[in-house]
Amino acid sequence: MQNKLTYRHAFKMTGVFLLAIILFPALACAQRLRREGDDMQAATNSSPWGQDHNTTAAEADAWFENYRFRDGETLPRLRIHYATLGIPRRNPQGQIDNAVLVIHWTGADGSTLLSKNYMEALFAPGRPLDATRYFLIFPDNVGHGKSSKPSDGLKGAFPKYGYADMVDLQHRLVTETLGIEHLRAILGMSMGGMNAWQWAEAYPDAMDGVMPVVSMPIPISGRNMLWRRMVIDAIRSDPQWDGGNYNSPPQGWLNAFPLMRMMLDGVPRLQVQVPDGPAADRFIAEARRQAAPVDANDILYSLSSSADYDPRPGLAAIKTKVYALNFADDEFNPVELHVLEEVMPKVPQGRFVVQPGSAESFGHLTMAHPELWSEHVAEFMRSLGDEVLQSSNAN
Numbered sequence: 001m002q003n004k005l006t007y008r009h010a011f012k013m014t015g016v017f018l019l020a021i022i023l024f025p026a027l028a029c030a031q032r033l034r035r036e037g038d039d040m041q042a043a044t045n046s047s048p049w050g051q052d053h054n055t056t057a058a059e060a061d062a063w064f065e066n067y068r069f070r071d072g073e074t075l076p077r078l079r080i081h082y083a084t085l086g087i088p089r090r091n092p093q094g095q096i097d098n099a100v101l102v103i104h105w106t107g108a109d110g111s112t113l114l115s116k117n118y119m120e121a122l123f124a125p126g127r128p129l130d131a132t133r134y135f136l137i138f139p140d141n142v143g144h145g146k147s148s149k150p151s152d153g154l155k156g157a158f159p160k161y162g163y164a165d166m167v168d169l170q171h172r173l174v175t176e177t178l179g180i181e182h183l184r185a186i187l188g189m190s191m192g193g194m195n196a197w198q199w200a201e202a203y204p205d206a207m208d209g210v211m212p213v214v215s216m217p218i219p220i221s222g223r224n225m226l227w228r229r230m231v232i233d234a235i236r237s238d239p240q241w242d243g244g245n246y247n248s249p250p251q252g253w254l255n256a257f258p259l260m261r262m263m264l265d266g267v268p269r270l271q272v273q274v275p276d277g278p279a280a281d282r283f284i285a286e287a288r289r290q291a292a293p294v295d296a297n298d299i300l301y302s303l304s305s306s307a308d309y310d311p312r313p314g315l316a317a318i319k320t321k322v323y324a325l326n327f328a329d330d331e332f333n334p335v336e337l338h339v340l341e342e343v344m345p346k347v348p349q350g351r352f353v354v355q356p357g358s359a360e361s362f363g364h365l366t367m368a369h370p371e372l373w374s375e376h377v378a379e380f381m382r383s384l385g386d387e388v389l390q391s392s393n394a395n
Contacts, residue, residue: 078169150301223332256287
């Protein structure tokens with residue numbers, strides 16, 4: 001029976017502000033903000049882009065020659081950077097049987113998922129995806145991280161990629177580079193969750209189960225579509241953008257980013273953290289500073305890449321187990337739309353959970369705080385027949 005936990009969020013937010021929730025959630029790797037207003041300065045001084053290097057992960061590059069994108073454009077040499085944790089285990093037939101693909105969200109990369117809180121909540125000994133038991137794979141999607149992207153030099157001449165290209169390259173990384181025929185599971189957050197839905201349809205026998213987190217199995221539409229268009233227009237309409245040939249960050253991007261930062265911690269949290277005008281000014285100034293090193297072309301491409309996403313036609317044909325997790329205080333995927341209630345009955349082995357919001361949660365960005373939902377990952381892995389040795393950090 002489907003677990004349908006429902007909770008109606010008390011605050012309504014303007015759609016354009018929801019752009020905060022999906023872009024560059026590397027912000028979430030900063031120290032979790034406390035509710036006291038005195039913590040506001042410390043929070044805004046934390047750089048959203050810098051991350052500690054995880055020395056326990058192995059990193060490498062996969063290269064694909066003359067890669068042809070779905071729109072017909074080609075790249076002579078395309079790089080997919082990736083990291084791994086754990087050791088591949090082979091079954092009696094010699095096949096790797098403990099591989100789990102973990103997919104990041106828009107604007108992030110694989111290293112975001114190797115942060116301290118992810119390691120402690122999901123990958124530490126006894127946790128749901130214990131790296132001593134599983135071989136964990138963390139790709140940087142095309143257009144992100146250390147993989148090939150517009151800011152490498154081609155700028156606006158970089159081929160236009162879509163989610164289907166991302167998934168194809170993930171599949172080629174797994175099968176061709178790593179020699180894995182079958183994944184134990186896929187865990188994906190936001191954009192990574194949408195990729196997980198696509199995997200389930202494009203490669204129905206390639207995994208035992210998928211867990212899409214904060215993503216819907218419907219096309220980008222409504223507020224989700226509107227804010228993407230608004231951000232893209234803010235950048236492209238800026239004369240500094242110069243058709244993508246800018247030398248410094250366009251002001252349109254710098255002006256948009258404070259709106260994105262505003263939504264990171266939810267209405268109740270910000271109500272305490274920004275009690276007056278001076279606090280708001282500090283918040284805005286720090287957000288602009290954090291946006292300066294981010295490349296506007298990379299943002300434009302990542303936002304546009306979702307245009308080909310529509311898993312609806314193939315939902316009934318999905319063979320693998322699906323455990324979809326959303327958050328009730330996520331205004332990016334509003335519970336009022338009842339999407340999961342409508343579509344999940346079409347998925348033969350599908351179930352979903354909508355986790356209630358709380359004073360400790362972060363809306364859509366709760367995805368960056370797995371300590372708040374790791375028990376659901378444990379439940380997902382148990383549904384595949386795996387024993388989780390230690391109780392997760394349920395909150």
